[in-house]
Amino acid sequence: MTDNAQSGRVGYRDIADDLRRKIDSGELPPGSRVPGENDITSRYGVAPLTARHALDVLKSEGLIVAKRGSGTFVREFKPIRRVSPDRLKATASWGAGRPIWTTDVGTRPRTESVFVEVEQPSAPVAQVLRLDDGARVVVRRRTYVVDDKPVQLATSYYPEALVAGSAITEIDTGEGGAYARLRELGHEPVRFREELRIRMPREAEREALELTQDMPIVLITRTAYTIDDQPVEVSEMVLDSAAYVLEYKFTSQD
Template structure:
């Protein structure tokens, strides 16, 4: 039986995981795979693209496909949202990246009418004002996540949440000071292909999907106080959840 793109990708993946193909090393090109496996060029191309979409490889225009050097980010939702983190003045983001070099770029903070879906989630009137925090997170110089937070303007406009620097513990610590401490969170996730604008902003390689997460933060009495729309490069994240019954 003729080999499929999946068969070839499985073989290359095993070579990557065994260390035979080290980070930064060039993978066999389409002509080499065609010759080695006796398959059509399109099959060889799909095999390489499978590794790209899995985050194991990156394509460099005019050069070839290489084993990805960037190490995956493990996003542990339970850990990053725990009050013991932001309550002690640490950022939620630091729970994901530890000591790895990171930065926030392109930060914009402004007030605007709430989008319809955000107004519905925050239980606001149509077009009610929200404070918007739009930013891009980078790790080791590589953009990995875009995030836009929406918070009721009547609640936060006079606080540091409406400023670029929210202070120790970030937005959730400031909400707690306003008497609106988040104690429960709801996250909805879906995977999809990005728009061209999203591809450009996250510097995604061809064929790489994104994970879109909508998180709602709620107070003890169930009041929604933030909606955060996050867009993650699916090739660099591992999603981990700890669930107890």
């Protein structure tokens, strides 16, 4: 099958499939140079735009990475293994003064583009947080990056009345992050609920995560509750599906 209207012509998906096969088989091992646009144009007999689209597909899948001034290479990248519920245990992460994501296995992301604002919540967020009409929320937005590639967008919502004046309203929340600050405020999260959904990205999400149109994202919505069952946070995480492995641990015991 090809993506060109003319029968018998090679399409960008055919080229991406061929290069992907070489990567998966080890013919193009991690760190090796991938044929560039000019090489692909010559080798497959296609237009430069077709060659560019083929490389874009592999970039969006996290298989290759472009290094400015050097070329394009097979990515030496270990997927981030997001282990639940271990990552939310206070003793393993935030309660010990560490960010939650330090419990994830694999390449550690760095945090970029942190924004903190006070806003009127959407109806779904207000409902989950059980807010009165007119109540506002503190919103924390940030991007997580690995090897200069954005892998996750995260947006967290907290009742303004609950966290006003705390470090949760600052760019740097301090050791242990927002959950440690909630505990200091007397609202320690002890129970969490996560909903996971796979969908196609919105345009803003696609651009922010540098995805192609046909790459899905993983949307995880987490709600944190106190021992009194009070919701204190809603967090929406948009994950590049090519960058993560989601692992869940549980037992058959009550």
